[in-house]
Amino acid sequence: MKSLGSIRRSFAPWADPDAKPFIAFENVTKRFGDFTAVDNLSLNVYEREFFALLGASGCGKSTLLRMLAGFEEPSSGRILLDGQDLAGIPPYRRPVNMMFQSYALFPHMTVEKNIAFGLKQDGMPKADIEKRVADMLKLVKLGEFAKRKPHQLSGGQRQRVALARSVAKRPKVLLLDEPLGALDKKLREETQFELMDLQQELGLTFMVVTHDQEEAMTMADRIAIMDKGEVMQVATPAEVYEAPASRFVADFVGSVNIFEGRVAGREDGRIEIATADGVTILADDATAAPGEGTVWYAVRPEKIRISSRKPENPALNAIEGEVWDIGYLGDMTVYNVKLTSGLVVRSSELNSQRTTQDPLTWNDRAWLTFPADAGVVLTR
Amino acid sequence: MNRLSRFNVASLILGFAFLYIPILLLVIYSFNASRLVTVWGGFSTRWYVSLFSNQQLLDAAWVTFRVAFLSASVATVLGTLAAIVLTRYTRFHGRILFTGMVFAPLVMPEVITGLSLLLLFVAIGLERGFMTITLAHITFSMCFVAVVVQSRLLSFDRSLEEAAQDLGATPTRTFFSVTLPVILPAIVAGWMLAFTLSLDDLVIASFTSGPGATTLPMRIYSQVRLGVTPEINAVSTILIGVVGVGVIIASLVNKRRDVQRRRDEQAAAQG
Numbered sequence: 001m002k003s004l005g006s007i008r009r010s011f012a013p014w015a016d017p018d019a020k021p022f023i024a025f026e027n028v029t030k031r032f033g034d035f036t037a038v039d040n041l042s043l044n045v046y047e048r049e050f051f052a053l054l055g056a057s058g059c060g061k062s063t064l065l066r067m068l069a070g071f072e073e074p075s076s077g078r079i080l081l082d083g084q085d086l087a088g089i090p091p092y093r094r095p096v097n098m099m100f101q102s103y104a105l106f107p108h109m110t111v112e113k114n115i116a117f118g119l120k121q122d123g124m125p126k127a128d129i130e131k132r133v134a135d136m137l138k139l140v141k142l143g144e145f146a147k148r149k150p151h152q153l154s155g156g157q158r159q160r161v162a163l164a165r166s167v168a169k170r171p172k173v174l175l176l177d178e179p180l181g182a183l184d185k186k187l188r189e190e191t192q193f194e195l196m197d198l199q200q201e202l203g204l205t206f207m208v209v210t211h212d213q214e215e216a217m218t219m220a221d222r223i224a225i226m227d228k229g230e231v232m233q234v235a236t237p238a239e240v241y242e243a244p245a246s247r248f249v250a251d252f253v254g255s256v257n258i259f260e261g262r263v264a265g266r267e268d269g270r271i272e273i274a275t276a277d278g279v280t281i282l283a284d285d286a287t288a289a290p291g292e293g294t295v296w297y298a299v300r301p302e303k304i305r306i307s308s309r310k311p312e313n314p315a316l317n318a319i320e321g322e323v324w325d326i327g328y329l330g331d332m333t334v335y336n337v338k339l340t341s342g343l344v345v346r347s348s349e350l351n352s353q354r355t356t357q358d359p360l361t362w363n364d365r366a367w368l369t370f371p372a373d374a375g376v377v378l379t380r
Numbered sequence: 381m382n383r384l385s386r387f388n389v390a391s392l393i394l395g396f397a398f399l400y401i402p403i404l405l406l407v408i409y410s411f412n413a414s415r416l417v418t419v420w421g422g423f424s425t426r427w428y429v430s431l432f433s434n435q436q437l438l439d440a441a442w443v444t445f446r447v448a449f450l451s452a453s454v455a456t457v458l459g460t461l462a463a464i465v466l467t468r469y470t471r472f473h474g475r476i477l478f479t480g481m482v483f484a485p486l487v488m489p490e491v492i493t494g495l496s497l498l499l500l501f502v503a504i505g506l507e508r509g510f511m512t513i514t515l516a517h518i519t520f521s522m523c524f525v526a527v528v529v530q531s532r533l534l535s536f537d538r539s540l541e542e543a544a545q546d547l548g549a550t551p552t553r554t555f556f557s558v559t560l561p562v563i564l565p566a567i568v569a570g571w572m573l574a575f576t577l578s579l580d581d582l583v584i585a586s587f588t589s590g591p592g593a594t595t596l597p598m599r600i601y602s603q604v605r606l607g608v609t610p611e612i613n614a615v616s617t618i619l620i621g622v623v624g625v626g627v628i629i630a631s632l633v634n635k636r637r638d639v640q641r642r643r644d645e646q647a648a649a650q651g
Contacts, residue, residue, distance in 0.1 A: 118547030
């Protein structure tokens with residue numbers, strides 16, 4: 001069987017209709033005055049899942065997290081954690097912990113004391129606290145920094161202290177608000193994998209808020225794409241990328257070419273889309289396409305081949321245009337090709353060889369080719 | 381760095397001279413052996429010795445310190461509470477009015493504050509003395525504490541409190557284990573400000589004091605009206621010394637902490 005993307009998943013409780021959700025948002029709405037931050041949103045997260053909320057700033061993703069932590073109460077709807085309704089339970093009695101975007105380390109306490117803070121509130125015996133703190137310091141590899149104050153640490157070290165502090169209590173759910181936002185690019189990439197390992201090791205449910213799609217794609221089991229307080233799509237990273245549910249999602253994650261048109265013909269489960277740009281596109285997935293109305297064909301740049309010769313295979317889509325812009329990125333080259341209608345179509349070629357027989361340059365005539373199943377047909 | 385021009389040097393000297401020559405004169409004449417204030421009669425510390433046998437002055441000093449300590453402490457508690465309410469609970473009715481009312485004493489002429497307090501104390505039949513001076517000082521120094529603490533609270537990262545609650549601390553616990561320690565420097569600064577304000581207040585104390593409670597500034601003022609004695613110079617010099625040493629220590633401690641902090645941060649960024 002064909003599957004989307006290149007990963008085979010053994011962990012997929014969301015596909016099991018009998019699985020009980022661990023966190024359930026049921027028709028949750030949150031209004032601040034006239035502004036609706038979260039709009040009638042329903043969402044299920046499963047135990048041990050690494051779940052990401054992805055969206056631009058102001059889309060309501062942080063509000064959702066804060067409602068789960070107890071800093072905000074929903075205006076309507078309810079939130080269940082492990083079957084228990086969280087309404088009216090103050091933050092200090094909820095079995096969830098949060099890692100703050102600013103880390104929120106207590107500046108007057110040492111690293112040790114910061115990590116021990118939550119355990120102390122629970123009235124854990126002193127010896128146990130010491131042992132747990134030592135374990136946590138080892139986990140985040142900060143043993144030698146135990147006696148330091150937060151301002152004596154680098155950004156990456158602070159991030160680890162914040163992480164250790166928020167998992168020290170072994171919460172049922174760990175909430176992470178832009179956990180890597182304050183780190184530089186290189187450190188961020190390393191830390192992504194560390195977070196994933198940590199989640200595996202502790203067996204916790206992680207819910208992370210981020211605006212960085214790469215971060216969400218790398219770490220999460222599933223991603224919820226949010227816009228204006230609503231969830232646009234909840235799916236695995238591969239599904240979100242290869243089978244976006246709408247133009248918004250297709251455009252938000254990665255880059256994409258979108259052709260607008262209407263269905264002109266059907267045969268053998270395929271449809272022909274006559275686009276406004278004067279080209280006809282053969283598309284594979286006809287199930288979703290209506291007979292009437294506008295449809296969109298979305299295809300990723302790396303699914304489109306570029307060549308100076310017209311392809312011979314009639315089963316392929318082929319569009320002619322003029323090379324408008326070339327961007328050489330090292331590992332790949334990006335071509336912007338302008339059609340006669342003025343539409344610019346992007347194709348990216350992986351530079352898997354150091355030399356090429358058929359170099360293209362600016363203003364060359366070029367043919368863009370892609371098979372019928374390279375893209376998806378969207379109706380919204 | 382820019383070099384100082386002649387004009388700059390001149391204005392600097394003029395400015396400092398204007399500020400400090402009177403004080404310097406006072407200090408010098410406190411060591412004058414002569415009883416006449418304006419005639420130099422040789423170096424002597426006799427006025428400092430006689431100071432400590434002047435029971436009236438010592439009593440006044442004791443009253444002043446007690447008033448300052450008590451009023452600064454109460455004003456700090458009240459001012460801190462006011463600052464917290466003003467920065468945290470931004471959505472209550474009449475907040476703007478309340479803010480204005482807390483800060484009005486900052487710009488109110490002291491004579492008016494003193495007079496209105498006097499009228500109040502007379503109206504409710506409160507016997508004037510130590511208690512009324514202290515109450516009056518609490519009233520006017522509270523707003524200074526509120527200003528100092530409020531500015532610290534405005535830059536306070538609220539997520540610290542959320543983090544504490546998230547980790548299981550009740551709001552009360554959060555306040556005492558996180559909020560208070562973080563804003564403590566501002567509270568201490570507020571207390572010190574209130575203490576000095578009370579220490580050198582003459583106008584309000586004069587309005588609200590009664591028999592048996594005379595503060596040091598009042599005693600000095602009334603003695604000066606009978607003629608400046610070198611003894612007054614001596615007590616003033618001691619006051620200047622106490623305040624000066626306090627300020628120098630405070631700024632040295634601050635500076636050292638700053639330098640240490642910057643060094644730590646640099647080390648952390650590199651390591």
